[in-house]
Amino acid sequence: MQAIHPDWRAAATALVIGSGGAALFWVIGFPAALLTGPATAVSIAAIMGVRCIIPPALRDMVFLLIGVSIGSTVTPEVIGTAMAWPLSLAVLLVTLVFVLLLAMFALERLFRFDRMTAMLSATPGHLSYVLGLSADIGADVPRVALVQSMRVLLLTLVVPVLVALWGVEGTAHLADRGIIALWGLALIFPLAIALGWVLKRLTIPAPLLLGAMAASALGQSSDLTPGALPAWVVGAAFIAMGSLIGTRFVGADRRRLLGALLAGLVCTLIACGVAALGAVLAAELVDLPPAVLLLAFAPGGVEVMAAIAVETGLEPAFVAAHHVVRLLALTVMVPVMVVWARRG
Numbered sequence: 001m002q003a004i005h006p007d008w009r010a011a012a013t014a015l016v017i018g019s020g021g022a023a024l025f026w027v028i029g030f031p032a033a034l035l036t037g038p039a040t041a042v043s044i045a046a047i048m049g050v051r052c053i054i055p056p057a058l059r060d061m062v063f064l065l066i067g068v069s070i071g072s073t074v075t076p077e078v079i080g081t082a083m084a085w086p087l088s089l090a091v092l093l094v095t096l097v098f099v100l101l102l103a104m105f106a107l108e109r110l111f112r113f114d115r116m117t118a119m120l121s122a123t124p125g126h127l128s129y130v131l132g133l134s135a136d137i138g139a140d141v142p143r144v145a146l147v148q149s150m151r152v153l154l155l156t157l158v159v160p161v162l163v164a165l166w167g168v169e170g171t172a173h174l175a176d177r178g179i180i181a182l183w184g185l186a187l188i189f190p191l192a193i194a195l196g197w198v199l200k201r202l203t204i205p206a207p208l209l210l211g212a213m214a215a216s217a218l219g220q221s222s223d224l225t226p227g228a229l230p231a232w233v234v235g236a237a238f239i240a241m242g243s244l245i246g247t248r249f250v251g252a253d254r255r256r257l258l259g260a261l262l263a264g265l266v267c268t269l270i271a272c273g274v275a276a277l278g279a280v281l282a283a284e285l286v287d288l289p290p291a292v293l294l295l296a297f298a299p300g301g302v303e304v305m306a307a308i309a310v311e312t313g314l315e316p317a318f319v320a321a322h323h324v325v326r327l328l329a330l331t332v333m334v335p336v337m338v339v340w341a342r343r344g
Helices: 006-028 033-047 056-071 076-111 115-122 127-137 141-166 182-201 207-221 231-249 254-283 290-297 302-312 316-343
Strands: none
Touching: 006 033, 006 231, 033 141, 033 231, 033 302, 056 182, 056 207, 056 231, 056 302, 056 316, 076 115, 076 254, 076 290, 076 316, 115 127, 115 141, 115 254, 115 316, 127 141, 141 231, 141 254, 141 290, 141 302, 182 207, 207 302, 207 316, 231 302, 254 290, 290 302, 290 316, 302 316
8 A cells, every 4th residue: 555645744734733723723713714714723732842844836726726717706886886996006015115124123123124135134025035135145045034024924824813803794705606517617616716827937926826817807797607616625625735834844943933923923013014004005996995905904824814804704816815915016126226225
């Protein structure tokens, strides 16, 4: 009998721990429990030395499922709301600059980061891109990775709480078109993978998520593949996504974790404060609740924030579009900031 590959044993471990975290957070009533519970539980396990892995094949499947779930919320009402998106996108870009500069200042003054490491640690998103730059320009790569990982984890935990405190009920999940047929998925998944491949070649962030979202939205808007994924499938994808966040801390240097936690906490508070202020201002320009705009502006991972939007029912298509624009803007902004930091 063939032995199970160690990576899949580690994946099973991560998913079991993540499921336990989801159950615990659901019992205590923590917001977005299927995402926040696994992220917390697997992070703690990874820091304690438990080998937790989400293999690339499983990760890609999770991105496909969440993308299909987001695309199923693209209704004529959402498309109508898109007419007001340029205004909120403009506010988003302004908040992006303020988050980066304020967090960079705090890391330099409070934690004595050198300027280049502070700038890359303060960058609100695009982790793989930032780490690549860190290695190329001689920044403290482990420090940048730890602070950025802490930022993603803390945003995953804090943003659902802020949305819950705002007291806004989502509506994106109320339109019930039934469960999508298997033949519909047989059409959507190959198209999603093909679109994801094209987007990856174009170096677009989160290509599989966006490809699945586009394929699903096309099927929904044309009424060719109506319906949504079963709730248990989406729930399982959320648990795997939360577990994936936790695996960022596998092999982390425990001696540097406290400093990274404090630095990540400061960056998270700055990001949430600026995003909340931007959300309140943008709510005056577009006909959406501030909680939706907070999800769109909070600089977490595009997959994570989109997943929170799906679970809370707060306009996932709108949220995902804003995070894609944020990452594309950072692709241009970060090299400019590197030049500025070097001259400084």
